[in-house]
Amino acid sequence: MNKTNGHNNEAILSLANNLRWEIGESFHDKLMESIFANATTIAQKSVTTPIEKPTFSFDRALDRIVTSPVLGFPMMFLILAVIFWLTIEGANVPSAMLASLLIDTFHPILKDFSLTIGLPWWLGGVLIDGAYLAGAWVISVMLPPMAIFFPLFTLLEDFGYLPRVAFNMDNLYRRAGAHGKQALTMAMGFGCNAAGVVAARVIDSPRERIIAIITNNFSLCNGRWPTQILIATIFIGGAVPAHLAGLVSAGAVVGIAVLGIVFSLVVSWALSRTVLKGEASAFSLELPPYRPPRVLRTLYTSLIDRTLIVLWRAVIFAIPAGIVIWLVSNITVGGESIAEIFINWVDPVSLIIGLNGVIILAYIIAIPANEIVIPTILMLTVLVTSMAGVGSGDGVMFELDSVTATEDILMAGGWTLLTGINLMLFSLLHNPCSTTIYTIYRETKSVKWTVVSTLLPVVMGIAVCFFLTQIWRLVVGN
Amino acid sequence: MNNRMMKMIDANKCTACPVHNVGNLKKLGINMKNYDYVVALAGNPNTGKSTVFNNLTGLKQHTGNWPGKTVTRAEGGFEYNSSKFKLVDLPGTYSLLSTSTDEQVARDFILFGQPDVTVVVVDSTRLERNLNLVLQVLEITDRAVLCLNLMDEAKRNNIKIDERQLTKDLGIPVIPTEARQSVGMQDLINAIFEVASGKFVCKPYRFKSKSKELNYAIEKLSQEIKEAFPDIPNATWVALRLLEGDQSIIEAVGTGELGNIKQVNTSLEEIKLKVESI
Numbered sequence: 232m233n234k235t236n237g238h239n240n241e242a243i244l245s246l247a248n249n250l251r252w253e254i255g256e257s258f259h260d261k262l263m264e265s266i267f268a269n270a271t272t273i274a275q276k277s278v279t280t281p282i283e284k285p286t287f288s289f290d291r292a293l294d295r296i297v298t299s300p301v302l303g304f305p306m307m308f309l310i311l312a313v314i315f316w317l318t319i320e321g322a323n324v325p326s327a328m329l330a331s332l333l334i335d336t337f338h339p340i341l342k343d344f345s346l347t348i349g350l351p352w353w354l355g356g357v358l359i360d361g362a363y364l365a366g367a368w369v370i371s372v373m374l375p376p377m378a379i380f381f382p383l384f385t386l387l388e389d390f391g392y393l394p395r396v397a398f399n400m401d402n403l404y405r406r407a408g409a410h411g412k413q414a415l416t417m418a419m420g421f422g423c424n425a426a427g428v429v430a431a432r433v434i435d436s437p438r439e440r441i442i443a444i445i446t447n448n449f450s451l452c453n454g455r456w457p458t459q460i461l462i463a464t465i466f467i468g469g470a471v472p473a474h475l476a477g478l479v480s481a482g483a484v485v486g487i488a489v490l491g492i493v494f495s496l497v498v499s500w501a502l503s504r505t506v507l508k509g510e511a512s513a514f515s516l517e518l519p520p521y522r523p524p525r526v527l528r529t530l531y532t533s534l535i536d537r538t539l540i541v542l543w544r545a546v547i548f549a550i551p552a553g554i555v556i557w558l559v560s561n562i563t564v565g566g567e568s569i570a571e572i573f574i575n576w577v578d579p580v581s582l583i584i585g586l587n588g589v590i591i592l593a594y595i596i597a598i599p600a601n602e603i604v605i606p607t608i609l610m611l612t613v614l615v616t617s618m619a620g621v622g623s624g625d626g627v628m629f630e631l632d633s634v635t636a637t638e639d640i641l642m643a644g645g646w647t648l649l650t651g652i653n654l655m656l657f658s659l660l661h662n663p664c665s666t667t668i669y670t671i672y673r674e675t676k677s678v679k680w681t682v683v684s685t686l687l688p689v690v691m692g693i694a695v696c697f698f699l700t701q702i703w704r705l706v707v708g709n
Numbered sequence: 710m711n712n713r714m715m716k717m718i719d720a721n722k723c724t725a726c727p728v729h730n731v732g733n734l735k736k737l738g739i740n741m742k743n744y745d746y747v748v749a750l751a752g753n754p755n756t757g758k759s760t761v762f763n764n765l766t767g768l769k770q771h772t773g774n775w776p777g778k779t780v781t782r783a784e785g786g787f788e789y790n791s792s793k794f795k796l797v798d799l800p801g802t803y804s805l806l807s808t809s810t811d812e813q814v815a816r817d818f819i820l821f822g823q824p825d826v827t828v829v830v831v832d833s834t835r836l837e838r839n840l841n842l843v844l845q846v847l848e849i850t851d852r853a854v855l856c857l858n859l860m861d862e863a864k865r866n867n868i869k870i871d872e873r874q875l876t877k878d879l880g881i882p883v884i885p886t887e888a889r890q891s892v893g894m895q896d897l898i899n900a901i902f903e904v905a906s907g908k909f910v911c912k913p914y915r916f917k918s919k920s921k922e923l924n925y926a927i928e929k930l931s932q933e934i935k936e937a938f939p940d941i942p943n944a945t946w947v948a949l950r951l952l953e954g955d956q957s958i959i960e961a962v963g964t965g966e967l968g969n970i971k972q973v974n975t976s977l978e979e980i981k982l983k984v985e986s987i
Contacts, residue, residue: 239937240962246933247951247959250926258923258952263806265918270840273914277874278836281867519755520834520862525889 290520294395298518303399310392311421312485314383318456322375329371338364356561357554365553366546368606373454373545377422377538384422385533389524393418398518407496408503410439413446417495420450421488424663425670432674438509442499444671445684448663449495451488454545454601458658459484461605465638466651483655491659494691548665549603556596556607570611584693585653585700589644594661601664612644649703653696660692735788736767744786744795746905749822751815751846752830753839754801757858759783760888761830762798765898789898792906797824805845806953819849820943825905828897830856833863833870833885843879847913848946854900857885860893880912915945926952934962 251258297306341363345355387393396418401411412433420427427447434440451459460480468480503509559570574588581591593607641650662685663671672681750758762768766785783798799815819827827850831839836857846853857863857870872883882900886893903909918924930948934941941947950958 239933240965243930243933243937243962244951244959247930247948250930251952251954254922254926254952259806261918261920261923262949262953263804265920265923266841266844266916268919269844269914269916270837273875273878274837274840276878277871279869279871522862522889 293521294518297392297395298398303395307396307399308485308489310387311488312481314380314387316481317383318376318380321379325375325378326371329374330367333367333371334364338367353561356557361554361557362550363553365549365556365603368553368603369545369549370542372603372606374538374542376456377542378534380422381533381538382530385529386524386526389522389529391519391521394518403496404499407500408509409442409446409499410434410436413439413443413495413499416443416447417450417492420447420452422452423454424448424450424452424667428667428670428674436509438503438507441675441680442502442507444675445502445680445687446495446498448667448684448688449491449498449659451491451659452601452664454664455658456484458601458605459487459655462651462654462658465641466646466648469638470648487655487659490656494660498687498691545666552596552598552603559592559596560611574611583700584696585649585703586657586696587645587650590650590654590657594657598662598665601658604658609640612640649700649707653699656695656699657692660688660695662686662689736765744793746792746794746825747822748794748796748901748905749819749824749827750796750798750830751819751827751842752801752856752858753803753832753835753842756801756830756832756839757888758798758801758830761828761856761858761886761894761897762796764888764891764894766796787898789902792902794901794905797822802842804842805849806949816849819846820946824850825852826901827853828856828901829853830858830888833857833859834866834868836870844914844916847879847881848915848949849943851911851913851942852904853881853911853913854897854904855879855881855883856888856897857883858888860885861887861890879914882909882911 254261296302338359341359342355345359350358393415397412397414400414400417404411404413413431415433416427416430418427419430424447427450428444431440431443431447434443463480463483467483471479559573560568562569564572570592573592576588577591578588581587589608589611593604593611597604597607662668668681668685671684672678675681750762752758762783762785765787767787768783768785785796785798787794787796797818799818802815805816805819818824827846829843829846831843843853843855855875857872857875860870863870870885872885876883882904884893884897884900886897888894900909904911918927927945927948930951931944934944934947934951938944938947947958947962951962
């Protein structure tokens, strides 16, 4: 059929050519014009619109505020701050309850049970003090904040606020040579970087999509807030008068989050001018009408689709990490545990960047899930400073009942205000967790970009901590 | 008492009416084996395609109030009147005449995936603008259903739409819905079934241009295409693309591939895979 038609086909093409020539370049415009004209005629016959549009003016009035050049950004930070605050405040009590249930109640029961059935001490240690505790920690630290943050964020999304954020941020990202929609993926990253990386699919251009994926890690994720909040409370809140402590430490956390946005802009700018050169592509962003959010449906989808899936992945990754923590603190070489040997070895180097060996080891062990950084740091500190009377034995992750007790341990470990600030910065600027690294690989299918996204933030974190420490020591002299 | 009786009678009438027979619908989720009909969901961004999709299939695709949420095709199934339907949720597009990749996925699927029914979901509060896409879809396929979604918002804004007039003008079933509240879904399913099974024969509106030379060119060219490729249902569309100078269609005509839909189909599967893997 193809062959017999060959001649005909040529005739069609040349006819098309001639006709195209006759109509001229305006073909597309003329075609669109007639489609528009037809649509108008049809619509006019069946649609009756009121002369006044009362509800439209509500949308417009709201848009005038949330996308205004003056109020847009403050509103954005305020809304984010309120969501963070609700998450932080709301998660405290259920977190403590979960921790007391899973760690204070179930853990001893499991320990006793393992003794009763005569499990070898090392097997009981690996399974119960390692794997079980790591999983329990991730659930009690991660589940409550996510169960509050994701529904709140999804409600905001359902209401129609996200396109306004993109509208506000678009210009900044465009000037940085990235896609305006990166503002959306950045916002998703505040919940979970892995989710933010997946969300980068909305960006068509591969170049801009990779920029969005690499810089997503600069959005402070759920797993890193507990670290930020605890350290800010102890060291920054502790450095100011008591009545200002809460406000100042909350401000410090928001400050770190904003710093993350600044870093994402700077890195996007640098990437789009070096390895990922190109023009920012234009896109049209339609601001949808505000819609009353469907609360129940939102709760369901955000709890089932987001919270539980993200939590499940974190638990999967945390369990082997718990085993590793138990092993490195219990396997000894020449009287010292592997953990202690490593800490003593990296301590001198890490002091140059204002951190310490414990923090470095904790970050290496906690690559799978950032949530377990603080428990790991505390446990390792106790191990090294050999404080008597705290914790429940070598290689057991625990969290102390009060902030003061935590502070005592950290002070005993030689921590200063500088260590605290550096830990906050390093928590913002370090490699993504393994879930995110895996997601980056799945989305980019490229080892190269996965490695870049993993190492770039670490290098930046080390550099920033190094310079801050040197300047600090010059100025403060400590 | 009387009122209650009336209500009972009304309720009985409703259950007896085939249109409201909810029991007929079986949500099949992702189980789409041995389907009888393929249904495509097209429409402008952020008109609620994914919400309609979730309603019909029982799946829980993430929905969000921002354009461009659906990034890849989602597929699901449902059963109605003992026919099985495979439903394909396409990325939102403003037009089928541009060259961007997301719009290409939607356009290629409607053109070459040959869905049995294409449901165009439109935002009732912005009907005029949305109709531009509807008219383009009607140039490609003659089996379509118009889903006037977000009717609740239209009501809120005192916008009234005469759907009978619209049905008459467009020549396809027009169903008002409020997908977020699952209102009108039964009518939509029924309309899809009627178009798919041939009970409702669409007489799709074909647009006319004011420009005589444009009309002449389209007419003449599509006549030739119809003669060369009698099997393809959308000669006018091919003519439009040729006049526009669409390279892929020029090639498809030149090699005669256009006549062999199956062949085009496989190459398009490859294109889709590429698009999804980027």
